[in-house]
Amino acid sequence: MRADPIMCLYEKYERKAQFEELNVQRVADENIIKYIYKGSRPAFISYFEPVSLSINKLIESEVAYFTNINQPFEWKVYGTDLPTDIGKRLLATGFVEEETPSLLVCDIGNYQIDLTTPDEVECKKAISKQMFREYLEIQSTEFPLDIDEEVNQHWTKYENDKNCTIYVVYRQGKPVASARINFTPDSIFAGIWAGTTLKEYTGKGYYQILLNYRIDEAKQRGRQYIAIDALPTSRPIVEKHGFKFITSITTYIYRP
Template structure:
């Protein structure tokens, strides 16, 4: 894998040419910025920018005005290789608050799709209805200790409008959901995104994370996707590296609230 070329491809397909994540939002390209705008329950933010020292502050102010007029919180999703080099500092001065950095991890699908055997009593199933997504939200709350009502609502919206753009997979211990993760597809793109990957505490260390990666890689392979992409927290990065993923950049969300 040519790391430089793959990163360029990622920037072009998944940032500059990004599609709306559901029909209720819009993607706009305003000069050197690509943003998604929606309502208070949607993900709002800047996904790509190509700025320099002379244009950055004015563009940051323009985006604050745009989302401020909508009355919504928004995220400026920066990457380590974005310009200018001090973009994060400029966002902080403009009132943004940095969230935890994540590693942009990429792997070729072909090397990840071999099935992983699970211990007896554990199995993977793909959720296809509202009941399954409710179980996934339940796992999310137990695994991460955060409210999953917004995630649940977004999943139901996508089920209604874009069911072919993602698959939610559950790990079950008997009939109890103990882990959940999803894969997201962008039509015509070479990348599939792996999201979630939460496991309740008492079932960690049993191979569920690796099995969910392999399962979703097989789903991506069936669609002809070439690469898997993960925004990995520090807890996930070592696991992904052992599986063969490579860090190509670091992404830091900067949050602005009205």
């Protein structure tokens, strides 16, 4: 089930990555790797492979762990994960199935990038607290966010974080689209996330601008691949630019 060479690399460099960030705690043992956020964000299971526990006992253990600390958590299941009925087992334990994106990967070695933008349009890195807030305000049109809480808890972390870059697209000075790119230390991948455009400005190429700027930075930083958890709305766009489907992803969430 895990024979795909790109998927094997992704598991090694991303799902099993050993790093911690401000406001994020990595907890791991021989069976599982999970990340726990401070604040209102749900924790998530990054990787699992039952060794000393059966899969049912592992699920029960994680439910008990997060119930004890009263924190919701997500269990990301990739199409290559075993057992193949893990989703049914999670649902039977009280998890709720949420979004089902796809993992797509692009080898950016020969990727040709055009960083030109239309007149009155600029793409900028978020380098101030106000730009960070503008990024979040755009994101909040798609995902529920407490913007003040996010700014208070995460701006200082982002300001000093060399492994994440946020981009905001402005049209005539108004923020209209935003996205981020993450760089796991010592990985050959970069991950692109949260590409969001205000509804009244969709279809004008702003997602493409954000994609180009992020790929350009990844190339400059020596990454070989770009990975994205692509929802159905963004998958056709990135597939036009060399991204290849690797596997499906299903997110299951448990709320104590």
